[in-house]
Amino acid sequence: MDVLLEPLSFAFFQKGLLVATLSGALLGFIGVYIVLRGMSYIGHGLSHAIFGGYAAMQLFAAQLYVLGAGLWGIASAIAITAVARRSRLGADAAIGVVTTASFALGVALFSKFGSSGPAFDNALFGSILGITNTQIVWLIAVMVFAGAVVFFRYRELLFTTFDPDVARASGVHVARIEGLLMVVLSLSILVTLTVIGVTLVAAMLVIPAVVARMLTDSFGRMLAISTVVGSACGLVGMYLSYYAGVPSGTMIVLVGAAVFLVVLGITTLRRHSHRIIVDDHAPARATVKA
Amino acid sequence: MTNAAAEPLVTLDDVSAGYQDVLVLHDVNLTVRQTDFTGVVGPSGAGKTTLLRLLLGMLDPVAGSRITRPDLRVAYVPQLETVDWNFPVTVMECVLMARTEHRVWPWPSRAERRDALSVLDRLGIKDLAERHIRELSGGQQQRMFLARALLREPHLLLLDEPTSGVDVNTRHDVLHLLGDLHQDGMGIVLTTHDLNGMAAHLPHLVCVNGHVVAEGSPREVIVPSVLEETFGARLEVLEHLGMPVVVDSAHPLRSAG
Structure with a gap:
């Protein structure tokens, strides 16, 4: 029990634990849409793009970093769309160009005008040091916003994720819904950036959702499981980070990866044993759908 | 059928459409009513799905005009493969x-x-x-x-290749089901490349190959000249139980003797 209670005697850890758990829940929640839409690369790219804005704001107006990095992220998303539409490049190539350029700009700004010390590392790999009450308020506000968007736009989001063409033909404003999702995604990355880190946010968008997908065939349950898995990874990862003395983001992602491997193993074994049982009772050519 | 049912639901007037710089369909004139049960036939890349997307309003014409009834409710059934x-x-x-x-x-x-x-x-x-x-x-x-x-x-139901990849019994089931829905007063337009299994059973066909080659009843449309312009190959048409049946004679079988 001391192992769990001892770190809580530090105020910075209490805040870090709260933010990591909430961040994991938020990224797990939104990640369901990102994974099912095949947008994992956008999540990866946006987090890198936002780093450019984060770096610029750290140097010139650190207290406004949420605003500046948020606008930078939205500008990057618009630039990706523009490059993808106006040229014969695919969206993945456009993401590769725009977001890595933005990331490189952030690194250049840090190197030229700032320091490449702790602040730089913290932005890349996450840190629980120096989390302010304002950051916690922002995180909770974005969680409420994301929850409200999903609650009030549940069926449109589901329809546009499953079948955007038919959704459009059925009168759903697909572009508006996708824009709303991009705003939620950008804001989610922004408010979790400090504790998870730029390079690792994408992993926490993907891993809990993939774990949940392996465990259920129901969309509603997938949302719930992914949120719980994300928050559990944040919580456990924070403790391991404290005791191992490594950046919080790395441990949170490693816990997620371990959960993924365990669930993958269990579901593979279960499917394999189910197949054997069915084969015992079925004709030679019977198969079981995965 | 009421007079309202016979009013046009969607009218395409000299419409051309495509994607980016590639024009897929040109100079299309077509009117769809609630009384229609229409099959759109043509080879791959002929513009069948593009025509559906035009009717759905998912694609805007680059030339010409599309007029839809203001209260039109349309439903779309995509290809299963997608x-x-x-x-x-x-x-x-x-x-x-x-x-x-x-x-x-x-x-x-x-x-x-x-x-x-x-x-x-x-x-x-x-x-x-x-x-x-x-x-x-x-x-x-x-x-x-x-x-x-x-x-x-919906007033109008659009289906993209509804019998693609399904067996003969399912094809018959789907066709009968659509027939019942049409009897109930629903306009239906579907695309198919299945001339014998599907198209010959529909009351109205539109042959497409970059433009509307011909439209009319199966007897009017399933004739060698129209099929050659639509599919770019000579196809023989026979009659079986009062239905036109298409035989692919473009690559005749080698004689056994």
Whole structure:
């Protein structure tokens, strides 16, 4: 029990634990849409793009970093769309160009005008040091916003994720819904950036959702499981980070990866044993759908 | 049929359309009414799906005009091959996607569930309502999408290759089902490349190959000259039980003797 209670005697850890758990829940929640839409690369790219804005704001107006990095992220998303539409490049190539350029700009700004010390590392790999009450308020506000968007736009989001063409033909404003999702995604990355880190946010968008997908065939349950898995990874990862003395983001992602491997193993074994049982009772050519 | 049913639902007037710089269809003149049960036939890349997208309003003409009836409610059934069957939804969840308008709560109301079950019952798949969509056969998948479309209570139903990849029995089932819906007063337009199995059974055909080559009844349209312009190959037409039957004579079989 001391192992769990001892770190809580530090105020910075209490805040870090709260933010990591909430961040994991938020990224797990939104990640369901990102994974099912095949947008994992956008999540990866946006987090890198936002780093450019984060770096610029750290140097010139650190207290406004949420605003500046948020606008930078939205500008990057618009630039990706523009490059993808106006040229014969695919969206993945456009993401590769725009977001890595933005990331490189952030690194250049840090190197030229700032320091490449702790602040730089913290932005890349996450840190629980120096989390302010304002950051916690922002995180909770974005969680409420994301929850409200999903609650009030549940069926449109589901329809546009499953079948955007038919959704459009059925009168759903697909572009508006996708824009709303991009705003939620950008804001989610922004408010979790400090504790998870730029390079690792994408992993926490993907891993809990993939774990949940392996465990259920129901969309509603997938949302719930992914949120719980994300928050559990944040919580456990924070403790391991404290005791191992490594950046919080790395441990949170490693816990997620371990959960993924365990669930993958269990579901593979279960499917394999189910197949054997069915084969015992079925004709030679019977198969079981995965 | 009432006079209102005979009014045009969608009219394409000298319409040209395509994607980016590539024009797929040009100078299309076509009127769709609630009394129509139409098959759009043509080879791959002829513009069949593009024509559906024009009728749906998912694609804007680059030239010409599209006029739709102001209160038009349209439903669309996509090709089965385009769907991610591993997507985590049940049949009921999929069908209820049709009801997105004026929704505040994420969960379905009792009335919505009742309506959805009623449509599923009519299509003979009520018992599958809580199954995952991956567990359905090809015919059941097609019925599920029809159920989703019918829940919108559309004036016009558009289907993209509804019999592609399904067996003969399912094809007959789908065709009869569509026939019943048409009898109930629903306008239907579907694309198909299945001339004998599907097109010859429909009352009205539109042959497409970059433009509308011909339209009319199967007897008017399934003739060698129209088929040659549509498919770019000489196709022989025979008659069997009063129906035109197309024989591919472009590559004649080698004589056994």
